[in-house]
Amino acid sequence: MSISLHFSEIADVYKFFNLDQPLKHPLVAVIDFSDVDEQVAENTRISCDYYCLLFKRYDGNNVKYGRKVVDFNNGSLMCIAPNQVLDLETDIDAYTEKEGWGVFFHPDLIRGTSLHDKMKDYSFFSYEVWEALHMSEKEKHIFYDCVQKLDNELHENIDTHSQSVIVSHIELLLNYCARFYGRQFITRKSANSSVIMQVEKILRDYFSNAGLKEQGLPTVKNLADKVNLSPGYLSDLLKKETGKNAQDHIHYYLIEEAKNILISTDKPVGEVAYLLGFEYPQYFNKLFKQKTGKTPVEFRNLN
Template sequence: MSGFIHIQTISDIFKLFRLEDVVHHPLVAVIDFSKVTEHISDGTKISAGHYTVLFKDFNTSVKYGRKIVDFQDGSLICMAPNQVIEMDDDTESTEGMAGWGLFFHPDLIRGTALNDRMKDYSFFSYETSEALHLSEKEKQILLDCMLKIQTELQENIDVHSQAIIVSTIELLLNYCSRFYGRQFITRKSSNNNVVAQVEKILTAHFTGNATGEKKLITVKDLAEQVHLSPGYLSDLLKKETGKNTQDHIHIHLIEAAKNILLSTNMPVGEIAYSLGFDYPQYFNKLFKQKTGKTPLEFRSMN
């Protein structure tokens, strides 16, 4: 099969992998890829209406946006509903495939504490190139969580089933947060290069703004320039510097504003426009929030 596939329901997952005969829960599924015989053709684009956590131990690539990414052995990716990936399968058959997939519909967690916490699991917004690379011990910990969910799905459904499944999913996601934290630490050298890139880009950008460039750089702009997703970049910077991407942008912006205020007689409105603000009042508000003074108060006191 090829083209575009949108997996709307959990049942659609079982149809995709030709597992229709398997009895399944309507809102959550665990798939053992070693038992999957259906081959997904190169170029197939897939999106889903649910959260997806994929761990694999077979060679394949996926295309996310314009990037071709080697989804390496022993790596894990998490995708939020409606993200799109493109398969580029370099296996000649499904023989020897190994790994698992956890799929859960937003309705499963709606009204639970986990639903409120999902925004904290920022790795669901990472690109596939920012996959979590697991140690053997970490693989086993996540597998144990998966087996607990699978066991619960095979039991007779009772009043405790949803709470147990949801709490185990939350446990798995908490482990993913911990393991991503470890990955940020073990990749400190490459992370430091990213921090240096960010500083260089922002310095050049706001030097340009001081001479009249009228575009306020966004988190998305900055992430694209360092070839990372906005979520991953923000988490990386937070881990390395204690400040997220927006904080870094604001630091450089305020420094540029201070330099212009003290070295020129430009009206505050013109300074705001030169820095990329469409409305001077937004600049005034941000400047006071960050410095405790209005731009005019800062100028008059220095």
């Protein structure tokens, strides 16, 4: 039997870990996991109304999140967006020498700040938990230093600078996340090459086997599901390796197929759009012009 927990306030995290909540900052928390007696029932689903950065290491064991096993032996960082669901299947009693920390901050903390506008750029919040950031010892020390400084600030008396300093510390953490994920894409280049080859084959097969007419335009989610990655992680991986995100790859094959049909047949543009999976021809015309600089009719006349 599964248990579903939803945390709407930062205070719920303190209650979950049986900790007293400091009264100073109700919208942000830093928790040292080595200081808490963590008890999580098996088959527990947890979601929150706020952002979570979770670094954890359990010697000698893996933790299963949903259908994927995350190796926490060396330590991994998960970045979780509001309302993202964690499916935990754990055996806490088996863990020894657990360590780690969690940073939790509510969207209201950053509302009206420059960080609020930048959150959409931190695409790692859309990754699945099994796509966690696996950090080197140096990276772990850098993160821990940032977390300690944030924690120290949370213990200071509140003044007119408190929010901006706290938000700055959080932004620094997120910027390091972006940097270290970039490093992870590079160090996993051989594995990434395999993913790229899979993506290319999937798209080639899709466009050569009349998949468009039967299934409509392929989506980034469809593509990500086939290579067992989240849409956000796949797009960032492709962008890092090829300079084009997942949607760009789909559009490339789509436009190439459109060119083939326009040159090899005399089908009206509206029918070509339909064959390519477009419900409305004007959307096809707009995309074709955007990608080639010419309308479908202009392209056909020139060739």
